[in-house]
Amino acid sequence: MKLYTILLSTLSLFSALSTSAQQHAEQDHSKYVVPTDPLVQKKLAKWQDVKFGLMMHWGTYSQWGIVESWSLCPEDEGWCERRGPHSHDWFEYKKAYEEIPKTFNPVKFNPEKWASAAKNAGMKYVVFTTKHHDGFAMFDSKYTDYKITNTPFKSNPKSNVTKEILSAFRNQGFMTGTYFSKPDWHTDSYWWPYFPPKDRNASYDPKKRPEVWQKFKDFTYNQIEELMSDYGSVDILWLDGGWVRPFNTIDPNISWQKSITYEQDIDMARIAKMARSHQPGLLVVDRTVTGEFENYVTPEQQIPDNYMSIPWESCLTMGDSWSYIPKENFKTTHKLVHTLVDIVAKGGNLLLNVAPGPDGEWHQEAYTRLEEMGKWMNVNSIGIYETKPLSPYRKGKWAYTKKGNTTYAFYLAEAGEKIPVSLKPEGISLSATAKITLAGNKKALKQKEGAIQVPAKTADEIGVQPAYLLVIE
Template sequence: MKLKPILPALLLFLTTATFAQQHSEQNHSNYVAPADPLVQQKLSKWQDVKFGLLMHWGTYSQWGIVESWSLCPEDEGWCERKGPHSHDWFEYKKAYEEIGKTFNPVKFNPEKWATAAKNAGMKYVVFTTKHHDGFAMFDSKYTDYKITNTPFKSNPKSNVTKEVLSAFRDKGFMTGTYFSKPDWNTPSYWWKYFPPKDRNVSYDPKKYPEQWNKFKDFTYNQIEELMSDYGSVDILWLDGGWIRPKSTIDPNISWQKSIPYDQDIDMARIAKMARSHQPGLLVVDRTVTGEFENYVTPEQQIPDHYMDIPWESCMTMGDSWSYIPKENFKSTRKLVHTLLDIVSKGGNLLLNIAPGPDGEWHEEAYQRLDEIGKWMKVNGVGIYETKPQAPYRQGKWAYTKKGTTTYAFYLAETGETIPGRLKPEGLTISPSAKISLAGDKKTLKLKDGVIEIPAKTISALGQQPAYLFVIN
């Protein structure tokens, strides 16, 4: 029986605050810097680009529901099931996995996405090649549960991952592959002999090593496909941090204490293979602190202080990671302020936009990117290839630097135009410094540490999300 679409209000069973905590509650003091010079070079390049695009896309978009999590038999808000099959987990899982029989994103146009993202000032992309449900958005030889086994298979762009990476690479983007380590479709993870109790493997890998070895090989083989058949890849972004060696579990972190088994998939073997195909590859084994977490990834949160290790906040443009019919998109002002807050503290912003079942974004997503892009064309000079400048974030100010130049961003409130007199909080400016506004070469006056802005300049600038002072 085909599951009918459900009202969007019923389908947004996502509690981002609780779920995000699992990916931010981490002891970053144990960060291990990469030793490989090629990885170091790639990491430095990645830290310079600052602004990236993440896309969560899979068959779940057809129902307009949270990505994968409704399959998980846990009593958590983001796992709640709705609809005619919700009373029976086995029926629900069967119905969910049959979505692929009608999934046909005929409006899929990755070149349009890449153009919009580039115009917004984004410089890297991370695409969900496979989420926890196990549905491969690439033509994997190791599963039939994949995009090229749907009605979309007759489309010349049916190998979606290849098309996305190619389109963005052609626009000069660094490219990344999101890959879920857990796979709730493959029988070597959720073994049918033992029905799953939660997100973890459904059996004890120590008691059933033959099953676990099958899963390790399956994971290795799918990652090797992505690393060898899809052109150059810069980032392998691995999700599902409960799949980890028992020795890496931190008993002081609440969600890690509940991991019941050693779920070691041999990351050393995977990383070695991946880098044999992609030298210098950044490996991001999220939350598993050590040599295979080249940068850390707080989720839906921004640290309250500067961090001197490589990091990236992954955040949604709207409320949901996955497509929902009616999304509540953040304002352009909020998104620009988010980027500045992150960059001034030493991080990158990876901003998620979710394609719909037809293969298209919400029109509002394009509008936000266009508005961000217009602001970035003038003010991006204070973002790209910069370093944080103390005091980083103070009051309504965010600071970066490049060489001897300091960039001071004034984060305006809604409806606010730039005041005629401003004193950057926490920043000492030399009386001999030359100060100008981005895009305007006229030198502004400085008196007792206060910058004076002429009325004509204020009028010409109008209302903006933030104003950038260039200080030399």
């Protein structure tokens, strides 16, 4: 296994930077459909208020330290490249990959530790990968033997890790979400053994083989129903694999959608109706399939250039990879705080990915980053939670939100920059009678010639921060 880790770990760099970032960059958001269900509207409003969430990609691929699922995909792309002793033969590689569960045993799994770290960082919702494209179920599905409860970890009382994770985070007050891949490269009703797969799509034409496709639709429906009925309250059904979609939803102006060969309609209306019968008000996120089942949009590994009025969430990695790699390149706390403020000022949420390792533990550096973000949030979250964007949203080094009659003006400092003694927010006008304070400091600041003055003593008291928050009332 060490050989795989050494030879394959570089693959995961491509997962964050190449695969679906392009896929989501081109999506046309002008056709967003506003939900009509009052319960969905209420849930969506609550979700838009919490702003900051945790995502976790975790599966057997973590044991090899490789890109999640994509090395199985027979496409000639960088993120699908195979390495290691079985790389010369796809069939041999797939067989070896699908035998990883025989030794997968995350004995350090402790979801309560994750939930506490995320809560202390200021996160308020979680989305966990219950099944990625490789088809390995991180829950105890009765519709497959390819699952976490059929590994050496099965004797552990917490072997049904999805149930344990959702419960641990729910107990900390989090909204909970289940990532689920619509394509399944393990089940023989998607990659039908009669035809070898050519790419990420079904290996057969569903219109020509309706009985095989119906089997896959039922399999998908049944697994989602398990998640919606057996795992407590769930707030978000986060569906990935946008090439599984009705053919009439393909946008010919989007490059990656041109590669979708077949009609792959899994009947989202039926799935959503069933899911909401178990989870009233459930947010359904059928990523990139614009319409009534994409309750919010999900730009990946990017932040929109401008404010967007529709509900949206940037899903980003804390490091370079979605999945675990032995040596990760984590973003600085300074970068992460700026990312959160930038997204919130433009009307979005940040879903930040941390990848557990094969032993069921995070890198220590991930805990450190969350602890440092939490220290900043403890002082400045008043300008994050339950706020609305305020024009001009972003201007130079400034970002703006509001709540009622209060304006929150974030000054995005350079790394190590002390707050300037004189500040002039760009793009907004200050009333001469406005009460202005710094978050975490009750002393009123004075204005001079339209600029806010920060006494040296006050600057010393608040210390150096990634971003400084002016509260303007």
